[in-house]
Amino acid sequence: MANNLPEVDVVVVGLGGAGGVAVLPLARAGLNVLGLEAGTWMNPTQDYKADEVHNNVRALVTTGSKVGNEIPTVRNAPSETAVQQARHPMMNAVGGTTIHYHAQSWRLNPWDFQVRSATIERYGDGYLPEGSTVEDWPVSYAEMEPYYDHVEYEVGVSGVAGNIQGQINPEGNIFEGPRQRGYPMPPLRSCDFLDHMLEAGKETGFHPYRGPAAINSQPYDGRPGCVYHGYCDRGGCHVRAKNSTDVSTIPKALATGNLVVRDNANVRRIEVDNTGKVTGVTYSRDGEEFFQPARAVLLGCYTYENIRTLLLSRSSFYPNGLGNNRGQVGQHYFGHWDIQGGTLVTALFPFDINIWYGAIAQGVMVDDWADDNFDHSGLGFIGGASLHVYTEKHPIGAAGMGTFGKVERRWGSDWKAFIKENAGRTQTAYIQTNTFPYTHTWADLDPTVRDPYGDPVLRITNGPKRNEPMAAAHAADRMEEWFRKAGASDIVNTGGGRGPGLSTHAHGGTRMGTNPDTNVCDPWGFSFEAKNLGILGGSVMGTAGARNPTQTIQALAWRTAEHLVEAWDDITA
Amino acid sequence: MADNFGKGKTGNTEGSSGISRRKVLSSAVSATSVSLIPLVTTSCTTPIQPSGLVLSAEAQPLLEAFVDRLIPADENGPGALAAGAVFYINNSMADWNSQETDVLVEGLFALTRAARRRFDREFTLLSDSNKDALLRDMEDGQIDGFDNSAQIFSRLHRLTLEGMFSDPYYGGNQNYAGWDLIGYPGAVMASSPDMQRMGGRLPPLHTSAYGSDFDGE
Helix, strand or coil: EECCCEEEEEEEEEECCHHHHHHHHHHHCCCCCECCCCCCCCHHHCCCCHHHHHHCCCCCCCHHHHHHHCCCEEECCCCCCCEECCCCCCCEEEEEHHHHHEEECCCCCCCHHHHHHHHHHCCHHEEEEECEEECCCCCCHHHHHHHHHHHHHHHHHHCCCCEEECCCCCCCCCCCCCCCCCCCCCCCCCCCHHHHHHHHHHCCCCCCEEEEEECCCCCECEEECCCCCCCCCCCCCCCCCCCCCCCCCHHHHHCCCCCCCCCEEEEEEEEEEECEEEEEEEEEEEEEEEEEEEEEEEECCCCHHHHHHHCCCCCCCCCCCCCCCCCCCCCCCCCCCCCHHEEEEEEEEECCCCCCCCCCEEEEEEECCCCCCCCCCCCCCCCCEEEEEEECHHHHHHHHHCCCCCCCCCHHHHHHHHHHHHHHCCEEEEEEEEECCCCCCEEEEEEEECCCCCEEEEEECCCCCCHHHHHHHHHHHHHHHHHHHCCCCCCECCCCCCCCCCCCCCCCCCCEEEECCCCEEECCEEEEECCEECCCHHCCCCCCCCHHHHHHHHHHHHHHHHHHCCCCHHHCC | ECCCCCCCCCCCCCCCCCCCCCHHHHHHHCCCCCCHCCCEEEECCCCCCCCCCCCCCCHCCCCHHHHHCCCCCCCHHHHHCCCCHHHHHHHCCCCHHHHHHHHHHHHHHHHHHHHHHHHHHCCHHCCHHHHHHHHHHCCCCCCCCCCCHHHHHHHHHHHHHHHHHHCCHCCCCHHHHHHHCCCCCCCCCCCCCCHCCCCCCCCCCCCCCCCCCHHHH
16 A cells, blocks of 8 residues: 655656756745656766766666666567667666766757648648658747747856847857847867868858857856866766756755655656546655655656656546547657667768867757758758767777778777777767657557566557658768868768667657647647646657757746646646 | 776775675685786786686686787787786676676687687687688688677677777776777866867877776775
8 A cells, every 4th residue: 555645736757857947947936846756866976987888888877777677669560579678878867867968958940840831831731751740839939939048047058049039140050040148158168170070061061050068168057167078978977067957957946945856766657536637646665655646747757758657557537548548648759860760970081080088069060951941842851950070989989980991800900900090080970860750650558578567668669761761861961071071081871771769869659739639738738638747858749850859858848837837726726 | 006906996885986896706706716806007018817707717718819819919009918808808797797708608618619620729729810710700600500609709899899998997908008009098087178189199198087096086
């Protein structure tokens, strides 16, 4: 029998990138907020190392006991048996995956919010990808702008604005939507290689700019600037310059006195009454089960766990899972078509580029071949990809480089001479493609694979895509041009790739929209069916931009939390 | 000079900074005394013969011969053997790779059985060119009766790279031989703009993430 706890105003499930931001407007509004987190607090000076074995080989920062037990299975067609992979780098901790993410922090561009209508308007009905369920978002870029601004200032983002109230600055991204003001900090420091790539990009005719990062480029909010030691990937920041929510928004929320953080709490079900209204959550902690009543619940786990928690929370009112009486939970799911999808363009330079140190977010970006920033007439696809070159290279990874056909084997004296000359001369661009939902791609519960509680894990079914690999390949060819202009002697271009299995940029599955028959969440991110349940995270997003989703997830989380405050009486009635 | 892995680390706790000595000892079922813990000095300039820790007396020389052909000592500097890759692999098998040990050892035994069949002698006693011919077949999955040879090769190849190019804290990359080979200056807590300059190699720093005596700070 579960222990019944005293009621709180709001339970936030998961204190990562999304929940860790939502707690701030809630706590500032004076609500009594409880954050339930499956992981615990990290200690930056003890837990984070400048060590590739620690971070990348052994995955000691990213490994979480809960998330490691519930990795989804994946299959490419309904006829296949889905297979579970060994490891997925989502993280259970206060701060969640923002602890070890690369912290590239962008706004989506205005087109991303209106892919459907903008495509039909410019190219006609027939130009939408076949089988796609893409809808316009229920919110425009202009409506999102104030929330992006809150995140940039409260989390802390470094960058150079490309469009302040319509004033275009070619040092920034000329394709971005208008913003009310610039970033709170200048961009991260540049370096010779990035300066070189910036110039080469301009000579190619592109509009390169220095990418924004949720990393302090100078002291901000009482924490220091980045020290560029080169172990951002799969590692946390030992000086707390990376603005993960455990060092940025969560401490601010705690300072109000209105937030309590309960760690090591595995939320297993969201409970409802016989009218379908959410009454609280059941969680396990140290082998005991607790029922935590709440007036409202914000579900803020990673996309996979958001979907799974809803599907597992069955009741007589919701026999197919919470908020799933129209069968939309798990639909419109998709992984981001990025480097995990196999779109790789790798260059070898005939000179040392010395990108050992730095940070992956210390980079230069090109948006010319993303979104609808170029005419797609006759190309047969919509969208495109951003191109990103960056720093931070670790020695084992460097030695494991591809050999560009120059030596037969990746061992022996010939190979040793090859890596001696070339390990410090190569870079693989990071290419992120606009990605859309399809009828043949979804998430549901696996029929056989279970976690240690006996609950099924999620199962991903990935249908074949035609639009995304074409868009990715088109952008990859532009990346190759850019590398050539920069003096690369050899390039390996894999083209469009095969698409992601599991994704660290998983989108959809609890999509937000205006139509309750095709969406789980209303335009504010609350369940159409259980109105005191809000959902935070990439699972509410109906399209993936050609860029990392976190800042949009955080802006949406802020907006959903603020709406809960403003519509409190109606939502909790 | 300072010792690394296994010595001078008694203050560590499990999971906080690499591997504790206690854990290595408790995992090293084949170790009969503390003297079997590999002692590595960073100032040593001659190859150190790895002592058995996890690997048996039969398996250890096979692994040594394997890593020695993957990254040989030559005009470009020390190879994986002198760099202590075998120490690293033993240490990893004593800890986070323990589940993999048996299948990899079986693979090494299958390799030397193939050597006996083809050349009528143990793998360790073959000429370099015969070793390489057999390793190529192993990598390509072309050895009769050794069905998973390509997978085993791939894992041992990966572990050899880790042993050569990881932080010397773990027992490999001794004297920073691996990092010097590829031009990685060393682990630092902060980098200056000058450490990101282009044109020519950066000078070696020879620094570990765990300080000069690997004491986990």
